[in-house]
Amino acid sequence: MAQVTTTTYEPVAPVRRSRSLPTAGSLQWLVWLVVVGLILGPFIPLVYASIRDRPLYEAGGAFTAGAYRDLLSDTAFWHAALHTLEYAALTTTLSVVAGGAIAILVARTDLPWRKALGRLTLLPLLLPSLGIVLGWIVVWGPGGYLSSLVHTHLHLGTLDINTIPGMSVIEATRLLPVAYMTCEAALARADSSLEDAARSAGSSPIRVLRSITIPMLRPALLNSGTLIFTLSIASLGIPLLLGTQHNIQFLSTYLYLQWTNGATPDSPLVSAGAMLLLLVATLLLLLRNRMLGAEARYISVAGKAGRTAMLSLRMWRWPLAIVVALYIVFSTLVPVIGLALMSFVAFLTPLIAPWHLFTWSNWHILGSGIYLRSIEHSALLALIGGLVTTALVALATLVAHRSKLPTRKSLPFVMLYPRAIPGLIIGIGFFWAYLLTGAPGSWLRQGIWGILLAFCIRNLPFAYVVMYPTMARIGEELDRAGRSVGAGWWRTCRSIVLPLLKPALFASFVLMFVEILNDYDPALFLVRPGTEVIGTTMLDTFLQGIVGPVASLAMVQVGVTVIVLAIGTLVLKVRVTGGHDA
Amino acid sequence: MPEIHVDSLVKQFGEQRALDDVSFDVAEGELFTLLGPSGCGKSTTLMSIAGFQTPEEGRIEVGGDVFYDAARRVSVPAERRNLGIVFQSYAVWPHMTVFDNLAFPLRVRKTKRAAIRPRVVEVLDLVEMGPYIDRYPHQLSGGQQQRVALARALVYSPSVLLLDEPFSNLDAKLRERARAWVKELQGRLGLTTVFVTHDQDEALSMSDRVAVMSQGEVQQIGTPEEIYRRPTSRFVAEFVGNVNLLTGEVAATERGRIALEIAGGRKLWIDSERAQQPRAQVTVAVRPEALRLEAAETSTLNGSNTLDATVRSVAFLGDHYQYELETGDLSLTAQTPRAVFAERVKVHIPADACAIVE
Secondary structure (H helix, E strand, O other): OOOOOOOOOOOOOOOOOOOOOOOHHHHHHHHHHHHHHHHHOOHHHHHHHHOEOOOOOOOOOOEOOHHHHHHHHOHHHHHHHHHHHHHHHHHHHHHHHHHHHHHHHHHHEOOOOHHHHHHHHOHHHHOOHHHHHHHHHHHHOOOOHHHHHHHHHHOOOOOOOOOHHHHHHHHHHHHHHHHHHHHHHHHHHOOOHHHHHHHHOOOOHHHHHHHHHHHHHHHHHHHHHHHHHHHHHHOOHHHHHHHHHHOOOOHHHHHHHHHHHOOOOOOHHHHHHHHHHHHHHHHHHHHHHHHHHHHHHHOOOOOOOOOOOOEOOHHHHHHHHHHHHHHHHHHHHHHHHHHHHHHOEOOOOOOOOHHHHEOOHHHHHHHOHHHHHHHHHHHHHHHHHHHHHHHHHHHHHHHHHHOOOOOOOHHHHHHHHHHHOOHHHHHHHHHHHHHHOHHHHHHHHHOOHHHHHHHHHHHHHHHHHHHHHHHHHOOHHHHHHHHHOOOOHHHHHHHHHHHHHHHHHHHHHHHHHHHHHHOOHHHHHOOOOOOOOHHHHHHHHHHOOOOHHHHHHHHHHHHHHHHHHHHHHHOOOOOOHHHHHO | OOOEEEEEEEEEEOOEEEEEEEEEEEOOOOEEEEEOOOOOOHHHHHHHHHOOOOOOEEEEEEOOEEEEEOOOOEEOOHHHOOEEEEOOOOOOOOOOOHHHHHHHHHHHOOOOHHHHHHHHHHHHHHOOOHHHOOOOHHHOOHHHHHHHHHHHHHOOOOOEEEEEOOOOOOOHHHHHHHHHHHHHHHHHHOOEEEEEEOOHHHHHHHOOEEEEEEOOEEEEEEOHHHHHHOOOOHHHHHHOOOOEEEEEEEEEEEOOEEEEEEHHHEEEEEEOOOOOOOOOEEEEEEOHHHOEEEEOOOOOOOOOOEEEEEEEEEEEOOOOEEEEEEEOOEEEEEEEOOOOOOOEEEEEOOHHHOEEEO
């Protein structure tokens, strides 16, 4: 202690700065402008297009509310709206009830294999949704492999997936993980001593579940329910593949078919419909934000939740585990196996053993023409989109949470906004935006980069939601320390905050890669011959009645997704599912 | 040169006045402490000097450089103030080794590569952390991290050192050693230092001068002895240690002293430089250990300022005994180094131990 050390306590040279460098403030403004402009910008032409009397590419025209009048007086629109409402309500109920139940089983009971079952429940989030739907059709559709098998051998009917309840079941399996994740996270956060207290006060386990656990979950259920409702209103894939062939129209398909088959393509009517859908989605988002605020009173600040006490299921342990396992098998595994099988046979039927129908042709065909082109495009977009979005969102997150920019508080809301917006609206919005921005717009429209931009914006909320929690855990004193020793804002971000954010950056890239690879609905409005991506090609080919190559394309998506996720979790040690309860 | 002038800082957080006309000067080489309960504005003041908070009004000048001046709309960014700060959490960057933590400020200053290592080694030796140069922060104890944080704040020889509750995360034993050590280092380097704490022992034992703050206002500035023995307000008297507060009416005035009529019509003489209006209400503060206490039977205490009292309770506190006394309808707390075994006692209140408070 008393050791005397001599030091030359003389000032080191002061911080030198070159005046020519742009200041931190202008960089922050630039990031804010780019993010807000790219996300909200495309809605301006959409509004404009909806109040003109003719498509924007035609000369002349005047302002009118005619498109809205036409839309609201079209009985087909009202039928579609009713179908959508029924579909969304059913989907939401199914996925919230089942997702909440699985979350309670995993987080609060002694269910066997609960950890593994919980992880597998999340799979549909990351697998390509379009591919899984095709898998369902192949297996359970009319004349599908298992539905025919059950029909011929057991003389039983299976659920007809071409009806609204049938479609809701498929949609629910796709969206159930959203409810599961939100509830599971809420249960993990909540102190289980609240439940222990009820037990020691004399309540039976069932009573505890009813009086404590489920009421505590209410905000999570409402919150995820609203998100699922929004997402199912916006869903295009399932309605398009299953509904249109049986003349069940939904808002999304109504707008899409008006767009592609209408007498005047790209009519103001579609823009008006998109505007209405955007309005509903925005209102639901605002509602959700209010509920999140109200959630605060449910958060128990009891500090460390010790080891969670497990509710004993006794004799129900194995039966319930088997039910959950069967759900995973039938919702995820069977469609994937169906797809895999389909990709190796000329046609799939229970009447002839598959090995008699074996063929490589569905895979061979991927090596040429539109199929090869789509795969190349998707891979390129996923790679570049993953990098670009991660970089942009990292900057925007820094500005939102680590700067003094006066407008920074708007960024989190803006960055989460695309999550609530139907993909088709983003597609239409960007279509008009490219059309109205002259040379740069038309360059984007001609190539795949226009699709890239739409995909990036659509999926950017996931990147933000992955990054934000990590950013919030990096203590603010760490960057203040950087500033105090003389580093400017950008230097502090680069040397201190970004290196600490590295795991989240990797996770964001992996997630963005997978999401962009499997995305399709914004592209339906932007794609043109020569700029196809896997999703649009699958949809087009399937609607033409060709199934084999679609199955092999879907398998390519599944395969790449699984490999990328495996590399992500094993090598980079990232947790990528974090983003989906956004 | 590095004197600090803080002049009339005002800052509002919504309805709450976080800083209300805060002013003080710190002399070169002085260790100046801002003491107060949480939310009193001490950290806001420190962070205003550091540049992480911007007051709405006032002026901050360090060593002739104006860092902040509301009237002239001057606000130098934090990174150009060249101050050394040790944060409450230490804020040692977890992804950098001890060496890199110390080298970073030098790299920011574009110090020549060859000059960085010798300087880092030199400063690490100063804080006796030389052997840990290649460790990562998670491999260090709290006390060691604190030394690294201090070394990082010193490595570029800043003009002023700011310490934001640097000892609050250390356990009691270590804290005491760290205090002595930091004080010694500060004195040896002659560093002008502003120190923020809510711990009165820390403030009294380390500081050259202390500013006691409450609700955004500076209550009193003085040496630790002044703050402890001659508090000028109730708040300061009560915040800095235990205190007896006695209220009475001025009954007589003499040169250099006055008599107060306290509960029960008894007279209490107190030293007072200031003349007081007759019949004015006056409150005085007197520390428990300043009271003299003897068993009534054997007591030699007599004359003025001596009261008869009953012992209500006694507590043994290791190095002293604490008594709760009752005399008439007056309660007093007294401390003695040795035990007084009696129920009936005599208490003497020395006239020079009483400080008039507002």
